Amino acid sequence: MVPYGTQEWLDEYKARINNSEEYRTAAENWEGELAFVFEAEPDMNWPETRYALLDLWHGECRRAWMGSEQEAEAVPFVIRAPYSRWKQVTRGELDPIKGMMQGKLRLKGDLPTIVRYVRASNELVNLAKDIPTNFPDEE
Amino acid sequence: MAEVHLEGEPNGLASMVAGLVEANIARDAARARLLASTRGAAQIDVPDAGVTIGLKFVPGALTVTSGAVPGADLRITTDAETLMSLSTVPLRLGLPDALSSEGRGVVFKLLTRGLKVRGLPFGLPLLRTVNRLLSVN
DSSP states (O other), X not given: OEETTSHHHHHHHHHHHHTOHXXXXXXXXXXXXXXXXXXXXXXXXXXXXXXXXXXXXXXXEEEEEEEOHHHHHHSSEEEEEEHHHHHHHHTTSSOHHHHHHTTSSEEESOHHHHHHTHHHHHHHHHHHHTSOEEOGGGO | OOEEEEESSXXXXXXXXXXXXXXXXHHOHHHXXXXXXXXXXXXXXXXXXXXXXXXXXXXXXXXXXXXXXXXXXXXXXXXXXXHHHHHHSOEEXXXXXXXXXXXXXXXXXXXXXXXXXXXTTTTHHHHHHHHHHHOOO
16 A cells, blocks of 8 residues: 555556556647645644646656645646545545536646646546555544 | 636636636637627536536626526536537537537437537527637637
């Protein structure tokens, strides 16, 4: 089991992204960094906001790292949500498209680009679902 | 100069649609001109996400609202995934191009009631405008 929201989890995620033919096809023209912001929920054993960043380039994840708020603010695409929402997404309990429409996941970035690559985004979520994950509120 | 406004406390879909239209009219003068000449109201219902939005057009401005628009000229009802795919489908004369596989997918959804459009034929010009403003192609 890999602890959620850690570099170890991101390393596993990156490896799965780069092994996915489905993702490579869906994101073959995607260029740009993407940040996932996991907002603090102290009562869920997630005391501080964490920032995961992915450098995605033509169907490949070139780098995945836990970064700072400043780094996350500087990338062109950011998706923010409280930790518990991300947990729902990662477990497949919350569809990311519906979550965005409901305002449970908040987007920042060029909307036409995000909409154009919605299948790639779904594939990213599917890949995260398969990682055997240890969630901190269940420890 | 065409403008896009969000009214009240926007839900996620209202924010997304407003952002999408804003970006499209900023990069495409033809779509900005389209918005400059449109009048009417459309409602989009996404039952599986539990979300409804309204698009209120007056010449030169679009106001996107959360919730229903009483007396909307056009009402589109579909699931979240289909709504997103409507933005990427190739258009011909403002309607999904049935010569493309994606366009045929939309036609199939219409025939199987996975996509409902009420307000036609009078709302056809408004439907074409909405399709063009939301298209990412």
